Structure formats: structure tokens, C-alpha cells
Amino acid sequence: MRTRIVAFAITMTVVTLTAAPGFAHHSDVAYDQAKRTTLKDAKVISYAWRNPHGIMVLDVKDETGEVVRWTLETGSPSSLMTDGWTKNSVVAGDVITVDANPARNGTKFGRLLRVTKADGTVLTWGERNRASQ
Amino acid sequence: MKTGAYLSVVIAFSLIATPALAQRQQQASAATKAAGPAPRRDISGHWLGPVSPRKEPPPPMTALGQQLFDATKPLQGPRAVPIAQTNDPLVTCNPMGFPRSALFETRGFAFEHVPRRTLQLLQYQRIWREIWTDGRPLPTSVGAPGKDARDPRYYGYSVGTWADDYTFVVTTTGFNEDAWVDERGYPRSMDAKIEERYRRIDRDHLELSVTIDDPKIYTKPYFVVKQVYTWAPVQEFEEQLCIPSEALEYRETFRPAGTEK
Numbered sequence: 252m253r254t255r256i257v258a259f260a261i262t263m264t265v266v267t268l269t270a271a272p273g274f275a276h277h278s279d280v281a282y283d284q285a286k287r288t289t290l291k292d293a294k295v296i297s298y299a300w301r302n303p304h305g306i307m308v309l310d311v312k313d314e315t316g317e318v319v320r321w322t323l324e325t326g327s328p329s330s331l332m333t334d335g336w337t338k339n340s341v342v343a344g345d346v347i348t349v350d351a352n353p354a355r356n357g358t359k360f361g362r363l364l365r366v367t368k369a370d371g372t373v374l375t376w377g378e379r380n381r382a383s384q
Numbered sequence: 385m386k387t388g389a390y391l392s393v394v395i396a397f398s399l400i401a402t403p404a405l406a407q408r409q410q411q412a413s414a415a416t417k418a419a420g421p422a423p424r425r426d427i428s429g430h431w432l433g434p435v436s437p438r439k440e441p442p443p444p445m446t447a448l449g450q451q452l453f454d455a456t457k458p459l460q461g462p463r464a465v466p467i468a469q470t471n472d473p474l475v476t477c478n479p480m481g482f483p484r485s486a487l488f489e490t491r492g493f494a495f496e497h498v499p500r501r502t503l504q505l506l507q508y509q510r511i512w513r514e515i516w517t518d519g520r521p522l523p524t525s526v527g528a529p530g531k532d533a534r535d536p537r538y539y540g541y542s543v544g545t546w547a548d549d550y551t552f553v554v555t556t557t558g559f560n561e562d563a564w565v566d567e568r569g570y571p572r573s574m575d576a577k578i579e580e581r582y583r584r585i586d587r588d589h590l591e592l593s594v595t596i597d598d599p600k601i602y603t604k605p606y607f608v609v610k611q612v613y614t615w616a617p618v619q620e621f622e623e624q625l626c627i628p629s630e631a632l633e634y635r636e637t638f639r640p641a642g643t644e645k
Contacts, residue, residue: 278459281466281642301630306637324638329491329622360641 282352282362290321295345300338302327307341307363309349323351323363326376334375341366341374419588419615424549427582428497430616431590433490436460437611442570442602449571449601456569463569466642467635473563475635477509477626481538481563482556483578483594485511487609488567492621495582502544502552507621515544515554526558527574536560536574547581554580565596565608573600588615 293309305325313319325331328338341347347368351361366374445453457465459472467475474480480488485506492507500518505511523541525533534541541558556578565572572578576598583591590613596606 278464278467278470278642280464281638299630302625302627303631303634306634322637324634329624354641356641356643358640358643360638 279352279362281354281356281360283355284352286353287364288351288353288361290349290351293321293347293349295341295343295347296320297343298325298341300328300331305331307349309347319359321349321351321359321361323349323361325363331376334377336374336376341368345369419586422550422584422586425546425552426497427495427502427552427584427590430492430494430619430621431613432492432616433611433613435491436488436567437490437609439487439566439568439609440607442606442608443604445602446600448573449598452571452601453569456564456571458564458567458569461568468639468642472567472569474567474626475631477628477631479538479563480509480511481559482513482540483572483580483596483608484564484566485513485539486580486592486594487565489624490611490613491624492616493613494619494621505621508624509626510621510623511539513539513542515542517544522555522557534558538563540578550584552582552584554582556580571601572596572598575600585612589613590615 290309290311293311296308296310297306298308299306304327307323307325309321309323310318311321326334331340345368347366349363349367350365351363354360363376364378365376368374455471457463457469457471459465459467459470459475474484485508489508494505494507496503496505497517500516502515502517504513504515506513520543522543523534526541527533527536536559538560540556542554542556544552544554547553557576559572559574559576561572561574563572564570576596578597579595581591581593581595583593585591591610592613593610594608596602596608598606
């Protein structure tokens with residue numbers, strides 16, 4: 252019994268410590284984590300699936316109908332794969348809805364949180380990790 | 385707790401708190417197996433851990449230590465700055481050096497015991513360290529003038545001994561001053577002496593403790609971390625590289641996001 256409790260404690264410690272910082276490779280201070288911006292019907296112009304973080308470029312119509320370009324950083328390939336992404340999950344030409352933490356300075360940059368594809372598929376980055384913190 | 389209930393909790397927790405490891409490693413997780421006993425004098429194999437182990441706060445720094453610390457602008461920790469303002473060497477893929485390689489990006493590493501030395505292979509940047517086990521002393525003239533002096537290094541010079549049948553102790557000295565201790569920007573000097581203790585708890589768990597003895601920088605030895613690593617179900621590395629051209633593009637792309645309003 253005692254051995255099992257010790258083994259359980261070790262496993263919990265390892266899993267917890269492994270999970271928590273998985274998405275925190277680079278600084279998040281440029282982004283307002285208290286805010287969540289939703290970009291509806293965004294057209295993917297390009298998506299670079301790479302280290303240290305991916306770069307997703309989107310064109311979105313604002314409330315006046317003008318097209319605005321947004322650039323979002325995503326996770327590294329290894330961190331996204333743990334969330335179920337593949338290299339081809341999002342590709343140029345896709346029309347998607349994106350949730351992101353926007354830049355604090357009001358520029359059209361952000362940190363991607365969630366993608367909802369046209370077929371309803373939802374992809375997240377680090378959401379489960381943040382929920383467990 | 386019955387075994388079945390214990391395993392259910394472990395599996396459920398693992399699924400909720402998905403670790404930052406490759407999916408294959410997750411799928412092959414050994415969480416459902418009871419760990420066997422540790423083999424004697426053997427830490428070889430691939431081990432998995434977090435991106436950034438949780439670290440202890442440092443002891444008070446010396447005046448020089450504080451001056452060097454104040455000059456660093458890290459991307460991580462309470463002093464984090466936007467990427468456009470950082471002077472973290474890693475932002476352009478400069479070498480992490482030691483002990484940062486043991487304190488950051490520790491998702492995968494391996495040991496191999498070979499004659500006269502133990503090799504440590506690090507997944508991030510595909511780095512290797514030579515840990516000499518043939519009884520040689522550490523060099524004493526690193527950075528000194530003279531033809532017999534050794535050059536300071538990012539990863540220093542390392543020797544290893546077995547403290548007991550399950551604890552491998554590595555001592556490293558002879559550093560250059562171009563690398564940080566960790567992602568928070570703590571410094572180390574050329575005179576630092578750093579000890580790693582790898583204690584094999586059982587077959588599947590390896591505990592690492594790191595202590596920095598650097599009187600030029602810290603007023604007392606700095607016990608930095610105690611972290612448990614797990615046996616990798618898939619005994620191979622991911623390719624996890626910091627690529628300078630891509631890192632520069634990343635920095636330049638997101639530079640505007642971190643500028644003042």
C-alpha cells in the first residue's frame with residue numbers, strides 16, 4: 252500500500268510538472284491574457300509550422316468591411332501535436348474562426364488560443380495546460 | 385487504494401493534464417506499469433521531463449552577481465520582457481551552455497555509459513556532454529595564461545563518480561561567461577563549480593538535483609532544482625532544433641507586438 256502511494260505521488264508530480272509549462276517556451280508578456288479576441292471568418296494567408304513558435308497570418312474583415320491583417324503566434328510543432336494538431340491542420344486558403352490573446356499595445360498581433368474550422372473541428376493550443384494551472 | 389482505482393486516477397489525470405511530449409511518447413506511456421527496481425550503476429537510456437523544471441529561489445547574490453543579473457533581460461520569469469527587448473542568448477539560438485541545458489528545455493535527454501566516460505545526449509539542439517569517469521581530475525587552469533591552460537567552455541569540463549549504486553554525481557567546472565544559468569537570466573562566473581546528482585529511484589524514475597557553488601556570484605551554494613524524470617516509453621529523440629534563420633524571423637515578425645503604445 253505504502254509503495255503504491257509513493258508511486259502514485261511520484262507519477263502525479265512528474266505529470267503535473269511536465270504538463271504545466273509545456274507551452275511556455277517564449278515570453279507571453281506582449282499579450283493581454285485577460286482579453287480574448289475572436290476573429291470570425293478569417294482567411295489563412297500563410298501558416299509556418301515551425302520552431303520556436305508557429306506564425307499564422309490571417310486576413311479578417313473588420314466592422315466596416317475593411318480587410319485587416321492579423322499575425323498570430325502558435326505553439327511549436329511538438330507542443331501543438333500534443334494538442335492533436337498536425338502540420339496540415341490549418342493551411343493557406345482555409346477560412347477559420349480564431350480566438351487569441353491580443354497584443355497589449357493594440358497592434359494586430361496575438362497569441363493563438365483556439366481555432367474553429369469551417370467543418371466545426373476545434374483545435375486548441377495549451378488550453379488544457381492553462382486550465383490545470 | 386486498489387490497484388485498479390489507482391491506475392484509473394493516474395490515467396485520467398494524465399489525459400486531462402496533457403504533458404508537452406510527443407504524441408508517440410504519450411501513446412506508449414508506461415503509466416499503467418508498475419516500475420521495477422533500479423538497475424545497479426546504470427542510468428543509461430532516454431528520459432523525459434518538462435520544458436522548464438520549477439526552480440528554487442537563489443540565495444542572496446554578491447554585488448557582481450546582482451550587477452550581472454540586472455543586465456539580463458529574460459523572456460521568462462517575473463522580469464520577462466517582450467521578445468524585441470530581450471538579450472537572452474537563446475533568442476538567436478546561441479548555445480544554452482551548462483547548467484541551462486539541465487534547467488531548461490529538458491523534454492528529452494539520454495545517457496550512455498561507455499569506457500572511460502558517460503555521454504549525455506540532449507534532445508534540444510542535439511548537444512552531447514562528455515562526463516569523464518576514468519578518474520581524471522578536473523582542469524585547474526581554465527582561462528589562465530600559459531600553453532597548458534584550457535579554454536573556458538559553454539558546457540565546461542565534467543567528471544562523474546558513483547556516490548552509491550544508484551546515484552551518479554557529476555561535477556562540472558571551467559565555464560566561459562557567455563551563457564546564463566537558466567531562462568530567468570541568473571548568471572554564473574568562470575569559477576562556478578556545479579554538481580548534478582542523478583538518483584535512480586527505480587527503473588522508471590530518475591531524480592536530478594543541481595547545486596551551483598559560485599562564490600563570485602552567490603553568497604551561498606545555490607540549490608537550484610530537484611526534478612524527477614521518467615523513462616521514455618519510446619527510446620528515441622524528437623528532432624527539436626533552434627534554427628537561427630527561423631528564430632530571427634520569429635523575433636522580427638513579433639517585434640511590433642512588444643513595442644510601447
